[in-house]
Amino acid sequence: MAKSVRQAESVDTAKRRHAGGALALLASALPGFAFAAAPAAAQGEGFAAFVGSLWPEAHAHGVSRATFDAAFAGVTPDPDVIEKTRTQAEFHKTIGQYLETAVSDKRIALGQEKYAANAHWLAKAEDRFGVDRYIIMGVWGLETKYGTYMGDHYVVRALATLAHARYRGTYFRTELVKALVILQEGHVDPAHMIGSWAGAMGQTQFMPSNFKPYAVDFEGDGRRDIWTSVPDAVGSTANFLKKHGWVAGETWGYEVHLPDDVTAPADRFAPFGAWAARGAVRADGGEMPRGGVAALLRPAGPGGPAFLVTPNFKVIKSYNNSTSYALGVCLLGDRIAGWGPLKARWPGATLAQTR
Structure with a gap:
C-alpha cells in the first residue's frame, strides 16, 4: 500500500519559518542560559560552537558528515521551545475537564472515520502484537488526533535548542544524537522530521530514544516511517505496548458501580470474582470476567466514576504516566468501538461531559 504522504514544506522553508527572532528572544529565556547576556552575534556563535561540538559524538554513532550538515543547515535556536520550558506546566485541568476534550464527540467521530479507513492495518496489528485495536486507536487519537497534528517543530532544531540550554542536563543532547542517527x-528526511517542542516525533510521538526499540516497518518498504505511514504508526504503537507487557486477550477494565464503603489501594489487584463478591457490578450491565485480576480506580474520589482496571491499564501508562491520559485512551477506544458514555458523572461535570 502506498504511503499517504503529508504535504510538507521544503527543508529551507521550514527552517526559515521557525528561525525568525530566535536570537533576540533567547537572551531572557532561561535563568543561567549559556549566552543570556551576550549580544546577538555572540549568541549565534555560541550555538554554532555547540553544534560543532556534537560532530565527534554523532560521527561515532555512524552519522556521516553529509547527514550532519544537512540536518543543521540554517538551524538556529528556537525561542518558542525555550518559552515552552517556562510555561508548559502552568495550566492544570480536572480529570473531568481533561476527558471532556480527550473523548469529545468530534474526536470520537474522527476516530470512527480513521478506524474504517485503516481497519485492515489495525486488525493486522492486533493479530501480530496482541494489542486491542481500539486501544491503539485511543493512543493514536490522544497523541496526534490520528496523525492530523504531530506538532510543528523541526525535531533537530527543537532538540538542539534544549540541549544547548542544558535543559534537563544531558538528556536532550542524547536524544539529539539519536535523532541524527x-x-x-x-527512515525520514529533515523536511518531514516534525514533532513537538520537546522532540516527540510523528504520529506515535516517540522520542528518538524510543524509535530504535519500538518503531517497526509494518508496511514493509524498508523504512520505519512513523510520520507519514499509518501502518508503521499503528504497528509501532502496538509494538510499544506489547513490549511493555500488554496481555493479549485481556481488557483494560470496566466502569463499575459498587458500595461507597468499598475501598482499596489503587495498585492492589484482586480477582474480578472477589470484587463481585464485595458488591461490584459492571455499569453497562455486562458480566464480570471469570478470570483475571483488577484494581479499583476512583480518580475523582468516592463521588465520581469508579473503574476496575487490569494490569493492561498500567501498560498504557508506560506511554504517558498519567491516570487521566490512560483513562482517556481507554474511554476513547471504547467510544470508537461503539460503547456508550460513562454512566456516572464527574464531580462538577457539565451535561456535555456525560452525553
Whole structure:
C-alpha cells in the first residue's frame, strides 16, 4: 500500500519559518542560559560552537558528515521551545475537564472515520502484537488526533535548542544524537522530521530514544516511517505496548458501580470474582470476567466514576504516566468501538461531559 504522504514544506522553508527572532528572544529565556547576556552575534556563535561540538559524538554513532550538515543547515535556536520550558506546566485541568476534550464527540467521530479507513492495518496489528485495536486507536487519537497534528517543530532544531540550554542536563543532547542517527538510516528526511517542542516525533510521538526499540516497518518498504505511514504508526504503537507487557486477550477494565464503603489501594489487584463478591457490578450491565485480576480506580474520589482496571491499564501508562491520559485512551477506544458514555458523572461535570 502506498504511503499517504503529508504535504510538507521544503527543508529551507521550514527552517526559515521557525528561525525568525530566535536570537533576540533567547537572551531572557532561561535563568543561567549559556549566552543570556551576550549580544546577538555572540549568541549565534555560541550555538554554532555547540553544534560543532556534537560532530565527534554523532560521527561515532555512524552519522556521516553529509547527514550532519544537512540536518543543521540554517538551524538556529528556537525561542518558542525555550518559552515552552517556562510555561508548559502552568495550566492544570480536572480529570473531568481533561476527558471532556480527550473523548469529545468530534474526536470520537474522527476516530470512527480513521478506524474504517485503516481497519485492515489495525486488525493486522492486533493479530501480530496482541494489542486491542481500539486501544491503539485511543493512543493514536490522544497523541496526534490520528496523525492530523504531530506538532510543528523541526525535531533537530527543537532538540538542539534544549540541549544547548542544558535543559534537563544531558538528556536532550542524547536524544539529539539519536535523532541524527534516524536521519542517517534514511527512515525520514529533515523536511518531514516534525514533532513537538520537546522532540516527540510523528504520529506515535516517540522520542528518538524510543524509535530504535519500538518503531517497526509494518508496511514493509524498508523504512520505519512513523510520520507519514499509518501502518508503521499503528504497528509501532502496538509494538510499544506489547513490549511493555500488554496481555493479549485481556481488557483494560470496566466502569463499575459498587458500595461507597468499598475501598482499596489503587495498585492492589484482586480477582474480578472477589470484587463481585464485595458488591461490584459492571455499569453497562455486562458480566464480570471469570478470570483475571483488577484494581479499583476512583480518580475523582468516592463521588465520581469508579473503574476496575487490569494490569493492561498500567501498560498504557508506560506511554504517558498519567491516570487521566490512560483513562482517556481507554474511554476513547471504547467510544470508537461503539460503547456508550460513562454512566456516572464527574464531580462538577457539565451535561456535555456525560452525553
